[in-house]
Amino acid sequence: MSHLLVAESVSKNFGEFRALNKVSIAVPKGSIFGLLGPNGAGKTTLIRIINQITMPDDGKVFLDGQPLRPEHIKDIGYLPEERGLYKSMKVGEQALYLAQLKGMPKSEAKSRLKYWFDKLEIGDWWNKKIQELSKGQAQKIQFIVTVLHRPKLLIFDEPFSGFDPINANLIKDEILKLREEGATVIFSTHRMESVEELCDHIALIHKSNKILDGKLNDIKYKFKTNTFEVGLQSINSQEVLSDIKKSFEVLPATFKNLHDDIKLNIKIDDKTSPNDLLSFLTSKAEVHHFVEVIPTANDIFIQTVQSN
Amino acid sequence: MTFLSPLIMIALIAVVSYLSQINNDKKRTISVLDETGYLTDIFESTENTTYLKLNGLNLKDAKEIVKEKEDYGLLHIAKVSAVEEINDNIKFYSEEAPSLTVISGLERKIEKKLREIKLQEDGVSLEQIEASKIYIDISQESFEGEKSSKIDNVVKLAFGGIAGYLLFMFIIIYGNMIMRSVIEEKTSRIIEVIISSVKPIQLMMGKIIGTSLAGVTQFAIWVVLGGVLLVIVSAIFGIDMAQVNTPQQEIVNQAMTGQNADQAQAMAENILTAISNLPMTNLVIAFILFFVGGYLLYSSLYAAIGAAVDNETDTQQFMLPILMPLILAVYVGVFTVIEDPHGTVSTVFSFIPLTSPVVMLMRIPFGVPLWQQGLSLLLLVGTFILAVWFAAKIYRVGILMYGKKASYKELFKWLKY
Numbered sequence: 044m045s046h047l048l049v050a051e052s053v054s055k056n057f058g059e060f061r062a063l064n065k066v067s068i069a070v071p072k073g074s075i076f077g078l079l080g081p082n083g084a085g086k087t088t089l090i091r092i093i094n095q096i097t098m099p100d101d102g103k104v105f106l107d108g109q110p111l112r113p114e115h116i117k118d119i120g121y122l123p124e125e126r127g128l129y130k131s132m133k134v135g136e137q138a139l140y141l142a143q144l145k146g147m148p149k150s151e152a153k154s155r156l157k158y159w160f161d162k163l164e165i166g167d168w169w170n171k172k173i174q175e176l177s178k179g180q181a182q183k184i185q186f187i188v189t190v191l192h193r194p195k196l197l198i199f200d201e202p203f204s205g206f207d208p209i210n211a212n213l214i215k216d217e218i219l220k221l222r223e224e225g226a227t228v229i230f231s232t233h234r235m236e237s238v239e240e241l242c243d244h245i246a247l248i249h250k251s252n253k254i255l256d257g258k259l260n261d262i263k264y265k266f267k268t269n270t271f272e273v274g275l276q277s278i279n280s281q282e283v284l285s286d287i288k289k290s291f292e293v294l295p296a297t298f299k300n301l302h303d304d305i306k307l308n309i310k311i312d313d314k315t316s317p318n319d320l321l322s323f324l325t326s327k328a329e330v331h332h333f334v335e336v337i338p339t340a341n342d343i344f345i346q347t348v349q350s351n
Numbered sequence: 352m353t354f355l356s357p358l359i360m361i362a363l364i365a366v367v368s369y370l371s372q373i374n375n376d377k378k379r380t381i382s383v384l385d386e387t388g389y390l391t392d393i394f395e396s397t398e399n400t401t402y403l404k405l406n407g408l409n410l411k412d413a414k415e416i417v418k419e420k421e422d423y424g425l426l427h428i429a430k431v432s433a434v435e436e437i438n439d440n441i442k443f444y445s446e447e448a449p450s451l452t453v454i455s456g457l458e459r460k461i462e463k464k465l466r467e468i469k470l471q472e473d474g475v476s477l478e479q480i481e482a483s484k485i486y487i488d489i490s491q492e493s494f495e496g497e498k499s500s501k502i503d504n505v506v507k508l509a510f511g512g513i514a515g516y517l518l519f520m521f522i523i524i525y526g527n528m529i530m531r532s533v534i535e536e537k538t539s540r541i542i543e544v545i546i547s548s549v550k551p552i553q554l555m556m557g558k559i560i561g562t563s564l565a566g567v568t569q570f571a572i573w574v575v576l577g578g579v580l581l582v583i584v585s586a587i588f589g590i591d592m593a594q595v596n597t598p599q600q601e602i603v604n605q606a607m608t609g610q611n612a613d614q615a616q617a618m619a620e621n622i623l624t625a626i627s628n629l630p631m632t633n634l635v636i637a638f639i640l641f642f643v644g645g646y647l648l649y650s651s652l653y654a655a656i657g658a659a660v661d662n663e664t665d666t667q668q669f670m671l672p673i674l675m676p677l678i679l680a681v682y683v684g685v686f687t688v689i690e691d692p693h694g695t696v697s698t699v700f701s702f703i704p705l706t707s708p709v710v711m712l713m714r715i716p717f718g719v720p721l722w723q724q725g726l727s728l729l730l731l732v733g734t735f736i737l738a739v740w741f742a743a744k745i746y747r748v749g750i751l752m753y754g755k756k757a758s759y760k761e762l763f764k765w766l767k768y
Contacts, residue, residue: 058764094547096751113550121547125753127540144548188544 047072047196047227048093053102055088062088064251065102070196070229070244075222077242077259077340078231081348084248086231087124090198093229094121106196117146120194124201124231126185128173135169138188145192152191159187163213178205186214190221197221198229203237215241235341245340247347255347259340266338266346268310271320272296274332275305283327290323300332308336356573361580379423379453384413386430387437393464400453414444424449426457434468437461502618506625508689510634511713515684518642518709519677525566525646526653526673529558530666533657533750542750551747556739559650629716637715637724644731645708648738649673655742658749659757680706684713692717702727704734741766 048070055063063085070076080086091097093104095111104111106118129137135156142152160166163183173181182205190197199218203211218241222228230242238245238259246256255262273296277283284305287293294308305328311320317335324330338346382403385391394402403422405413410427417425424445431440443449443457470480488501533555536542545554656669683700691697692714701711701719707727711719748765749757 058767091543091751096543096546096551116548119547121544123540123543123547125540125543127544129535129541130539141544141548144545185544 045072046070047107048229049105050089050093051103051105053089053092053099053104055085055092055097055099055101061251063092063099066248066251066253067102068246068253068256070227072227073222073225074243075218075228075230075241077238077245078229078248079233079238079245079340079344080248082233085251086248087200089248090121090123090200090229090231093196093198094119117192118195119198120145120189120192120196121198122185122189122200122202124204128181128185128188130174131172133169134171134173134176134184137173138184138191141188142191145194147192155191155193156187159191163187179207179210182206183210183214186217190217190226194226196227196229198231200231201233202230203232203234235339235344238340242340247344249348249351254351255343262343263338266343268336268338269312270294270308270310270336271317272298272332272334272336273305273307273309273324273330274298274300275307275324275328275330276302277304277328280304280328286327287324291320298332302331306332358576358580360573360577364581380420381423381453381457382413382417382425383428384408384410384425385428387428389434389437389468390428390461390464393460417444418446421446423453434465434472437465502621503625503628506622507629507716508713510626510629511688511716512684514634514638514642514712514715515681515709518645518712519681521566521570521642522646522649522677525562526650528566529562529650530653530657531663532558532562533654533746534660534663534666537658537750537753538662546750551750552743555651555654555743555746559647559654563646563650630718633721633724634715638712640728641708641712641731644728644735648704648708648731648735649677651735651739651742655745655749658742658746659762660749661753665757676703676705677709680709684710688713688717693719698723702730704731707731 046069048068050066050068052065052067053063054061054065066085066089068076068078068089078086078089088097092099093111095113095116106115109115132140138156139149139152142156143149147155157166160169165180165183168176168180168184173184176184186202189199197218202214202218206214215237218228218230228241230238232238242259244257245259245262247254275283287307287309292310294310296306296308298306300306309320311317321330321333324333378399378401380401380403381394382405383390383394384405391404391406394404396402405416405425408416410429413425413427424443427442427444428437429440429442431437441461443454467477467480471477491501491503536545549557652673656666656673659669660666680700683696683706687694687696687700688710697710697714700706701714701723708731711724711727715724744766745762
C-alpha cells in the first residue's frame, strides 16, 4: 500500500519547549487516519507542519513521494480547530475568495460552490453575512471551503464541534463520500466514538512523542484481553456463580438484556479457547449472551496514555 | 463611510460658519455714558452694534435705563482730570458676562483714540500721526541673487508642514487600520485558514500594501468630493468661506483696515511666485519616496503589534514606542525646522529613520542637498527592511498565539522560533 503523506522523524522546538520529538507517521492513500493525543501533545504542531504553517526544525515531510513544497497547499484542505470566517463578509464572496487563495479559478470555484450549496441546502445563504448565521451554519460554510478545491489530503481538526447530531451525521457522511472519491483524510479529535466509526488507522501522540500507531483493528487485536461478556440463566444461580469463580477470573458486567440473572466478564488464559469456555458454561447454565470484549478506542487511548 | 466622511466634514464647516454668522448678525446696543467727553466721537454705530450715547445722566439712572431696555451693556467712563487716569475709571456694566470680542474691540478703539489725544496734547498733529504709520517688509536676496521674502518662508513652511502632517495622519489612521485588521483576523480565528493558503509574510505585506492603496483611494475621494461639495455648499448657502472669521481674526482685520485691498492683491502675487520658486520636482519625488518609506516602516510595526496581542486593549503598551518617535518628529518639525531648517537638531532628526520621513519632508522645501536626502532615504529603506524582517517574525508566531499575554521578553523569544 502506498502512502500519501509520510513524516519522517519530525522535531520542533519552541524555545526551550520540545513540541515534537522525532515523530514519524505514514498515512496510507485512501485511508482515514486518526491523529490522537491528549491536549497539548503536539498534534496541532504536527498538523501545522504538514500545512507548511510552521517549519520543522528537523525531519522531512513528503506528500505523494515528494518533499513538501509551497505548491502543495492546493493539494491539502485544512479545517483547523481554531477556525472562523470574516464576520462581516458575505458568505458567497468569502467562499470564492478563500477558494481562489487555494489556486482555484473563479468560474470553477463558483460552479463548485453552487454544487455544494445545493447539496447542503444552503443556496439562499449566498448573500448573507457570516455574523447573521448561527455557529453550526458557519461551520457548514467552513467545511465547504475546506473541501471545495478537491484536495488529495484533507485534514480535519475536531470537525464535528459546533454541529448538532443531524448536521454532524451529514458531515460525517460527506467525509466518507470524499474518501470514496479518493481523498485521504487525517482526522484529529478527542471524540473516541467518531474515531471508532471513521478511522482505519490511528497514531497516538503523547508528550511530543508518538507512542502508538497502526491499523485500528491490529491495535485492537493487540490490546484484547481475552475477556468475554456473558449472560446466563439458571435456577440455582449462586452455585453456578461460585463454580465459575473457581475456574476463571471474573468481573461484574453491565449490559442490557431481557432476563439474565448472571452478568459477568470472564477472562480466560492463553491455553483456554473461547469454545472451552462456552462448553463449560453450557454445562452449567443456559447461555443467553456470549460476546468477546473488544477494547474500544477509548480504552486504548486511556490505557496507553496513562501507562506512559 | 468613505463617501460620508467628506459630507460630514462639509456639513460641519457649513454649520459652524452658519452659527458664527448668526452670532455675528446679532444686533447689540451698547450704551455709553462718557463723563469725560474725550471718547464720545469714536463710538460710531455699525451694522451690528448700535452705540447709544447717554449724555448728562448719572450712573445710577443710566444703569436703570439700560437694564430696563435689556440692552447689551453700559460702558461708563467716569470723570477724570487727565487722560492717564481713564483706565482706572472705566467700567462695563452688563446683565451677563460680555463677549471677549466686544470688550477687546472697545479696548482697541479707546486705546487708539487715547494715544492720539495724548500725542496731540504733546503737540503732534493728526496728520503727523497718520504719517508715522509705516509698514516694513524686508526683501531678502541670497548672494547668488535669488530673491526671497517672508512670504516665501511661510509658503515653504506650509508645504513642508502639510506634507509632514499628511504623512503623520496617514500613518496613524492606516497603521491603526492594519493593526485592527490583524487583530480581527486573530479574534475571528480565520487566520489559520488563511495561512494554510498563503505565507504569513505574503499576508502581512498584502495587508500593508492593500490598506495603503485603500487609504490613498479614500484620501483622493475625500479631497475630490470635499472640494466639489465645498463649492456646491457655498454656492447654495451663499456662505463665503473666506469670510468665516473667528473673533480673533476680526480684531486683526480691524487693526489692519486701511492696508487691505492692495496688500491682499500683492500678497496673492507673492504667494504665487513663492510657490513657483519651490523645488517642485524634488518636492514631489521626495514626498512620494519618504511617504512610502515612512508609511511602510511604521505599518510593518503596527502589523507586528496587531499580531502580538489578542485584543485592542492590549495594544497600549506597544503603541507608545511607536507613537513617541512619530510625535517627536512632528514636534521637531514644527518647532525646530521653522526656527532653523538646516540646524543641527533638524538635520540629525531628518536622518534618524523613525523621524526622518516627517522631518525631512518639512525640511525639503527649504532646499536640502540631494546627498542628504539620498542618505536619509537609504537609512530609511535599510531600517524598513529590518523592521519588516522583525515584524514578519513576530507576525508569524503571534498570529497563532492565543491567550498568551505578550511581553517584550516574550516577543524577543518569538524572534528565535
